[in-house]
Amino acid sequence: MIKLTNVSKEYALKREAPVMAVKDVRLEITQGEFVVVTGRSGSGKTTLLNLMAGLAKPTAGSVSVNGINLWEKSDTERARLRNQQLGFVFQFPSLLQSLTVLENIVLPLGFFGGAANRADLDKARQMLETVGLSDKVNAVPRQLSAGQQQRVVIARALINSPAILLADEPTSNLDEQTEVEIISLLMDIYRQNGITMVLVTHDGSLVNRGTRSIVMSGGQIVSDINQVDFASVQASAALMRSDDPKFSISDKPPPY
């Protein structure tokens, strides 16, 4: 599904020596995996995610998604792939402040599919219901809490029914309770859809939530453990539900 072959990424800095953010990484993520990438700050986690998404061009090596070598394609083709096969959840508030919640959610549909139609809007409303914000359809981002904004971002990431969801420290700006809710929501999405998910986090406690755990250090993968299969995640989720009241998994069917 996602394949990085000897990928390196170097950033040139003004008045300083270039920084090698990712060094000779080989990685293959298959369909249905829930990969949790951890590591200390500056270890190259976010750069790795950006490389997977074609948002950063590798200095060396190649990146392919579903067999498509991203950097052999045009900007339009890469954009189309990002739009239709990838969903993004960023660590910073990434909603467009000038748009309403509903408009933010349908925004990706407009890039390759024209203006949102009634079905699209219905789907967006359903997404909002799933993330528990059905009453915020016409709100603007500044009227929402950070956690609510992140829920809208998740709904936006899923509007095009992507095969892969890339989440870059989605809970880093949230309080503990909201963090739990967001992670729980992401796990729901993963559990109910079999979507491939890559979650970048510096929070070591989340390592066991995924099917695969990758640890990065100094731009390299220092640990890559395929720890559980999908069924085990379900089991661990169930266990979590009984052990820790903070985590809950919805029984509702997914909207997509």
Next chain:
Amino acid sequence: MNDLRLITRNISDNPLRSWITGLCTALVAGLIIFSYLLVNGSQESLMRVTQRLGADIAVIPAGNQIIVEEALLMGNPISVWMPRAVVNEVASIQGVEVVSPQLFLSTMRGASCCTVSDMFMVAYDPATDFTIRPWLKDNLDTNLKLGQAIGGTYITTTAGREDILVYGYEIDLVGSLESTGSGLDQSLFFTYDTAVDIARLSPMKAEAALVLSPDSISTALVRLTDGADPYKVADEIESRVRGVSAIPAASLFRNQREHVESLRRNLGLFSVIAWVMSMVLIGFVSAAAVLGRRQELGVLRALGATQTRLIGLLFSESALLTLAGGMFGIALSAVGLILFKTLITQSFNLPLYIPSLPEFLLLAGWILLVVLASVFLALLLPILKVSSEEAATILKE
């Protein structure tokens, strides 16, 4: 969510940038079109008046060049006279083909016997005329009869009447000349016979009599034979005919042309300064606005917007602001110019030709294009800088 909605939302969410861009473009577009209309309108008017006279040389009483020119351009009523014998003297000079005398008259001020107060009037000699006749031939296919007149473009009969009262004399208006933007647009042209008839009847019909001297004229318009040098012939006229000034057509309205040229330089300089300052300001404000939205642009890239689309969005925002501001500025200038035309022409002491609507729209379109191109140029650097960066780099910040 279509692009237009995204663009309009971004415009309303960046009021500082939007207002500055809109006002600057309004100022620049308004100033450019005002300067252009004023300068070119004056030049066009001078050219049209010269063409209307249709003469190679105008012979006028010596020392009266400025007031005769102002009478023709501004429609100021004047009474300058020279002996009719001048016509024959000028006609005898080598290189002169035809000499046609004209008599300048004016209506009374605030008198009920005159429909239009202080109207400039020209009585011409149909036997020698070469300025009015071509127009009559093309438009009416007949000569003016006694009591008939043609008027400048702004001369019309009042509601309920088919004639114009001049010293109580009922003048039948049979046609209107094309606009020149000068005083000739508010002038009346009729034959000498009509002028004599008006003068004859005026003691009975008017509050004051129109007094004409049968041996006086105001100007003698000269048409030269092919190949004759207007300057040499004009010199010859001045040397052989006493008490007259002979002005070649190219030298007619020289003061006004110099005035227009000076106006062109000053307004041109002012427009260029305003243009440069506005573009620098727009460039800075827009650069700040674009750079302030880098993360948003990175998010849009991540969500599937192509680089081209982002550039298009940013340029479209500016284009919309520029067009709105530019159109406002142009409309304001045009309306101001039309509403205050009299004040402006009197202030600058120049005639002003207002172009037709299609001409104006074409000009406005060109000015909008120029302003749009300038704004794009001012924005090019910040937009290219942001759009050329890797989305990941922008997102990291």
